[in-house]
Amino acid sequence: MSRTFQAIIWDFGGVFTSSPFEAFNRYEAEQGLPPDFIRTVNALNPLDNAWAKLERSDVDAAQFDTLFRAESLALGREVPGRDVLGLLSGSLRPRVVDALKVCKGHGKVGCITNNAPIGKGASMTSDDAKARELAAVFDLFDHLIESSKLGIRKPDPRIYALMCEALDVDPGACVYLDDLGINLKPARDMGMATIKVTSEAQLLADLEAVTGYALS
Structure with a gap:
């Protein structure tokens, strides 16, 4: 029997958009x-x-x-940090956006994103049309936490606690989704149900199984 959840909390990059790891590769x-x-x-x-x-x-x-160049060079290959920044903004996954809307109909939804002070808004893209498209998704959340604005980033446990406080929910009544395992551990330690995102189809299947919400 599915648990009753007060909130679904989401990462953004690699969850609502294709993984930057694909672009890295x-x-x-x-x-x-x-x-x-x-x-x-x-x-x-x-x-x-x-x-x-x-x-x-x-x-x-x-x-x-400059810093990334030095760190990569220490491992034997010099990679400009500016090149890496150009690889961060993936393509939107519309089915995941639809799932977010379903979850919003069942309770609260929040987003915790580790982002950087580059590009236009929280999405980090410099493309105007894409920035508008992604901004419309960010507007769906009841609360958004950006690491670049807060000065705290995942996996610092404080960032998850701040989200629960802002949404006024119990961590044990939340689901948290992220594409990085290191970012899931603090949420799990707080009592949240966690889902590691590896693909769009897997995300939808696992979230439906955990919540019982009809997502397809």
Whole structure:
């Protein structure tokens, strides 16, 4: 029997949009880099590396470019940080947006996104049409937390607590979805049901199974 949930809380990139990891892999193949090289750079010193500093707004895009170059060079290949930033904004998944609307009909919905102070708005894209398209999705949430504005990023447990406080819900009555396992652990430790997103179809199937909501 399905649990009764007060809120569904979502990550954005890699959940509502195609995964930036796909774009990373295409770039790596084009540049002759080892597969998952960019993710390897991002995984080193994950709480205080260039990526973490950018998502907390501790550095700007130009500083990120310099820092990421140095971090990648330390692993044997120099990758401009500005190239990585150009790979972040994936294509929208309309079926996931439809699922969000269904969830909104059953309770509250929130979004916690680790983003960077680049592009137009929370979506980090510089394309006007795409920014408007993604802004319409962000407007559906009852509450949005952006790491670049708050100065705290996932997996800091405080960011999940702040979302529950803003939505006025019990963590044990929430579902949290993210494409990164490291970001799911704090939510799970708080009592949330968690779903690791690996694809659009898997997301929809798992969310329907957990909540009992008709999503298809």
